[in-house]
Amino acid sequence: MKVLVHKDSYLMKKEIDLDQTTDAPVMDGLVNRCIAAAFEAFRNSTSIFTKVQEEHLGHIFKSMRPTHETIRELLRRENKSPHSVDAVPLARLQLETLYAICLVLSWSSLPISIYISSIHGNRLMSDIF
């Protein structure tokens, strides 16, 4: 699918101060709350997913936390070096998770079952190989 600037961008209507800063611990706190709340939410059953699928979804959220922490670590002021550049591909991984969550929620339980079975399919293939 092709995305186009004229169709898919948002025309800003009010000024935005790009120089505002947010302390890392504040952001970490917000991230931790979101992940914990999402993980807890999946402890409650839905009519859409099976128990195993809900557990998988909860763990998808939990797995975002170590990636967040790795990004933080790579970007610490005292660690600034060529290694820091590898924080960017990790951010891509986080964004892919958002796409995956949206897909799973948009398309009932089918994508999560594909997600789970494709992981196992890859494992089977590597085992045979």
Added chain:
Amino acid sequence: MSVECKNLPTVMAELDKQLVPLEGLRQLAGVTDQEKITIRCEQLDEPFPPGVRRTPIHQFPTPGVALGVIRDPDRKRMLSRLYFEYQFLCGFVHFSTQPRSFKGIFDQREPFGQLFTAGQLENMFQKEIAGPAIWVDFLSIVQSAAEILTLYPSDVELRRAVTDAWAVLSERTIMGRAVWEFRAKRLLGII
């Protein structure tokens, strides 16, 4: 590994030990017998047993494919907008000049870095590396949590956590503002 190691008894003995847990995992993951046989027959070029139909496991869609599948207009609009960021980030994963150039520039031992002042290097680092990494990471986590409000609309703690995070996100970045306007504010009931 079993094909490459079939003449190595010690490795094969270790692999055999994994068969039982692997089989349990397969059943838990919902991989059917037909799907298992399909993988085996295709990978080893073996004939399918009589009565077994080829049943491949579909691959989980990539973001580009997902965009074509998602129907909800707000969600689609948000992900289409974020696809510009995704394409930028992909430049750091696939073979391209971006990561190699920046690694050279931020390496004090390389000559490229010496072409820039300390202020220019700091500015470049914030704009090209730290900024995108921090904000895409933050937005992805917060909006992923926000999306599951569609499943649990009465979850007070989830709503509060996401609302507090969006109060920061929507005012700090252009990308955040766009996602807020396209999707998040309606999802949180703030219109």
